[in-house]
Amino acid sequence: MLRTNQLFLDRTITLYAQQQRQEDIVVRRYTKGQNLYDQGTVSTKVMVISEGLVKCYFTEANDKEYIVEFLSVGEIVGDIESIRHIPNLCSIQAMTDVTVYAFSKVYFRELLEGDITWSNMLLDVMAQRIVHTSSRASYQQLYSLEHSLHRLLEIQSQQDIAIKKGDMAAYLGISVRSLNRELKKLLE
Amino acid sequence: MLRTNQLFLDRTITLYAQQQRQEDIVVRRYTKGQNLYDQGTVSTKVMVISEGLVKCYFTEANDKEYIVEFLSVGEIVGDIESIRHIPNLCSIQAMTDVTVYAFSKVYFRELLEGDITWSNMLLDVMAQRIVHTSSRASYQQLYSLEHSLHRLLEIQSQQDIAIKKGDMAAYLGISVRSLNRELKKLLE
DNA sequence: TTATTAAATGGACATTTGTCCCGGATCATT
DNA sequence: AATGATCCGGGACAAATGTCCATTTAATAA
Numbered sequence: 001m002l003r004t005n006q007l008f009l010d011r012t013i014t015l016y017a018q019q020q021r022q023e024d025i026v027v028r029r030y031t032k033g034q035n036l037y038d039q040g041t042v043s044t045k046v047m048v049i050s051e052g053l054v055k056c057y058f059t060e061a062n063d064k065e066y067i068v069e070f071l072s073v074g075e076i077v078g079d080i081e082s083i084r085h086i087p088n089l090c091s092i093q094a095m096t097d098v099t100v101y102a103f104s105k106v107y108f109r110e111l112l113e114g115d116i117t118w119s120n121m122l123l124d125v126m127a128q129r130i131v132h133t134s135s136r137a138s139y140q141q142l143y144s145l146e147h148s149l150h151r152l153l154e155i156q157s158q159q160d161i162a163i164k165k166g167d168m169a170a171y172l173g174i175s176v177r178s179l180n181r182e183l184k185k186l187l188e
Numbered sequence: 189m190l191r192t193n194q195l196f197l198d199r200t201i202t203l204y205a206q207q208q209r210q211e212d213i214v215v216r217r218y219t220k221g222q223n224l225y226d227q228g229t230v231s232t233k234v235m236v237i238s239e240g241l242v243k244c245y246f247t248e249a250n251d252k253e254y255i256v257e258f259l260s261v262g263e264i265v266g267d268i269e270s271i272r273h274i275p276n277l278c279s280i281q282a283m284t285d286v287t288v289y290a291f292s293k294v295y296f297r298e299l300l301e302g303d304i305t306w307s308n309m310l311l312d313v314m315a316q317r318i319v320h321t322s323s324r325a326s327y328q329q330l331y332s333l334e335h336s337l338h339r340l341l342e343i344q345s346q347q348d349i350a351i352k353k354g355d356m357a358a359y360l361g362i363s364v365r366s367l368n369r370e371l372k373k374l375l376e
Numbered sequence: 377t378t379a380t381t382a383a384a385t386g387g388a389c390a391t392t393t394g395t396c397c398c399g400g401a402t403c404a405t406t
Numbered sequence: 407a408a409t410g411a412t413c414c415g416g417g418a419c420a421a422a423t424g425t426c427c428a429t430t431t432a433a434t435a436a
Contacts (some may be wrong), residue, residue, distance in 0.1 A: 058326040066326040083315040089323065112308060119307045120300060126314045127271040133318065135277065137325045138246040138254040141361040145422090165384065173329040178423055180385060333392095353414065366393055368415060 005074030008125060011118070012048045012101050015111075024107040029099050036092040036100070037078065043088055045102040046078040052098030053161060057170065058090045067171040068133075070095070072159070076125060082108050096161070140173065148172055149182055193262030196313060199306070200236045200289050203299075212295040217287050224280040224288070225266065231276055233290040234266040240286030241349060245358065246278045255359040256321075258283070260347070264313060270296055284349070328361065336360055337370055 016025045028047070030036055037043055039059060049071060056077065057067045068090055071077065081088055082105045103111075111118045140148050149172065156163055163171075169179045204213045216235070218224055225231055227247060237259060244265065245255045256278055259265065269276055270293045291299075299306045328336050337360065344351055351359075357367045 058323075058330065060326070060330040064330050066329045068322050068326065080315045080318055083311055084319065086319075089319060090326075112311065113304065116301065116304050116307060119304060119311065123271055123300065123307065123311055123314065126311065126318065127268045130268055130314065130318060130321065131272065131274075131277060133321050133325070134256050135246075137321070138248070138256065138278075141254045142246065142248040142252050175424055176384080177386080177425080181423085184386090352412095363394055364414085365395080365416080369393085372416090 004072045005076075005125060005128075007074070008076060008121065009048060009050060009074040011121065012050075016101055021107075024104055026102050027099065028102045029097070030094040031097050032094055034094050034098075036094065036098070037088045037090070039089065039091040040087050043078055043081065044105055046076065046082050046105060046108040047100040047102045048076050049073055050099045050101055052094060052096045053159070054092050054094050054098060055167060056090050056092050065170045066173065067167060070155075070163075070171070076122075078105075079108070079122065079126075083112075095163075095167075145172065145174065145178070145182055146185070149179075149186070192260045193264075193313060193316075195262070196264060196309065197236060197238060197262040199309065200238075204289055209295075212292055214290050215287065216290045217285070218282040219285050220282055222282050222286075224282065224286070225276045225278070227277065227279040228275050231266055231269065232293055234264065234270050234293060234296040235288040235290045236264050237261055238287045238289055240282060240284045241347070242280050242282055242286055243355060244278050244280050253358045254361065255355060258343075258351075258359070264310075266293075267296070267310065267314075271300075283351075283355075333360065333362065333366070333370055334373070337367075337374070 012025070016027075019025055027050075028045075030052075036047060036054060050073060053070060053072050054077075055067050056069045056071055057065050059065045071092075077092055078088070080086075112122065113119075152163075152168060152171065165176050165179060169176045172179065174182075200213070204215075207213055215238075216233075218240075224235060224242060238261060241258060241260050242265075243255050244257045244259055245253050247253045259280075265280055266276070268274075300310065301307075340351075340356060340359065353364050353367060357364045360367065362370075
């Protein structure tokens with residue numbers, strides 16, 4: 001559920017090193033808490049995370065938030081919006097200090113249209129994401145909360161990060177109160 | 189939520205007409221209730237729906253089912269599995285009589301690797317799907333059931349199809365009992 | 377260190393949702 | 407018409423979840 005994609009990052013680094021114009025890909029840094037994207041606004045960049053962890057979330061009228069995903073090294077963001085020419089679907093916030101390679105949208109599209117290897121690489125990444133997103137959705141519907149929570153806790157310990165209770169709840173789609181109840185159950 | 193994609197279908201029809209080998213793309217028909225794919229098995233085809241309506245669903249250990257999506261004319265299925273070389277993620281069942289153009293996986297991959305226009309077209313379709321899937325997931329978490337139900341009912345009347353209560357519930361991720369309660373509320 | 381804010385915890389109660397179940401309606405087949 | 411299968415509707419109760427809130431515990435700023 002916390003996905004990383006080294007292959008994609010490697011290719012990005014190569015492109016960064018090779019670039020003619022210096023503005024095609026730039027390195028950007030964000031500090032913990034900053035937003036890389038704001039839902040509903042238009043961004044001019046497509047980014048590949050090279051360091052750190054971000055959360056990708058929706059906020060709606062009732063000001064509740066739903067975390068779509070936690071993303072880490074090698075993940076690409078802003079690609080969908082660039083392909084479909086739409087404003088940012090969700091907000092993305094740095095949960096740790098974050099470094100990214102930021103492609104200009106123009107350059108990103110040039111790559112897509114001119115480089116079939118790149119295009120196929122992105123297809124693979126997107127297929128992966130769809131697998132992930134849809135299986136997660138079904139998972140949370142079909143299995144017990146206990147099950148989903150277990151997975152989340154595993155990831156958390158693997159990654160050695162502390163996710164706030166509020167974020168965990170927003171990811172699981174439940175209230176913090178329910179999360180606490182569930183956590184207590186885990187300790188018998 | 190019930191998506192169709194005419195552009196994609198048009199391109200498929202052209203390819204079908206032009207094909208050299210007769211086995212690259214074949215037309216297949218399914219009758220209501222038949223499965224186009226079975227979750228967990230390996231299929232050798234990628235299909236584009238040219239007529240009819242299907243449901244795409246997961247079933248899990250507890251034999252509950254979760255409907256990921258209803259798909260209609262122009263939608264492509266089996267693409268993800270072909271790209272990622274994995275068994276079918278979900279089952280797909282014909283809700284009406286259905287006609288499809290069935291690509292052999294080999295030919296489908298040839299197209300992807302050799303035809304950048306096709307590759308970009310698929311990228312666009314996949315981006316669309318991600319937008320759709322993730323916004324639906326958040327939608328159902330953030331908004332009331334009433335809201336989601338309204339949308340489902342609208343679609344149903346637009347498409348002039350009768351979706352079974354069981355399917356509606358599986359799509360909304362609730363029990364039929366809850367669905368009935370909710371429907372009753374709509375009539376004040 | 378102290379003041380201030382944010383996060384975590386859990387009780388009490390109200391709602392929502394699920395499970396179990398049975399009777400009625402509908403449709404197809406014999 | 408009789409039979410069986412499937413779907414629909416809703417009562418009754420149990421379980422899960424949310425809301426509200428007050429207390430405690432970090433975390434951060436002054």
